[in-house]
Amino acid sequence: MQALEIIHKHRGTQFDEELADAFIQMIGVYPPGSIVEMVNGEVGIVVESRPEHKLKPCVLLVRESDKSVMASYRTVDLKVSPGDASGEIYRIAREVPDGTYDIVLQEFVDQGLVVTRPKASAEQP
Known part of the structure; x- marks a missing residue:
């Protein structure tokens, strides 16, 4: 990486x-299941990626910029360039290892999180 x-x-x-x-x-x-830190400091889990937009997956945000647990998780689709609370466009700064900021992927999966494998593009059979 x-x-x-x-x-x-x-x-x-x-x-x-x-x-x-x-x-x-x-x-x-x-890939789905990656834990990523956004440029604004918020942290999330990649829940869906697309072959045509590998740098812009859907991310379930689970930590605030100060790394505290979010009151309610929310999903952002980076493909549509959503903005954060200050209006800055969400972008991934880096991937972090499982367990960073007390985010353990298996715990989220055990609670029902579903990560989606990349969908084949329309051009592929």
């Missing part, structure tokens, strides 16, 4: 931007 972060961070400078984006799209960055 660190290699993909480096490629993404340096695309357009050290790496050809178009090739870097194509590589990231092919590999996939945030």
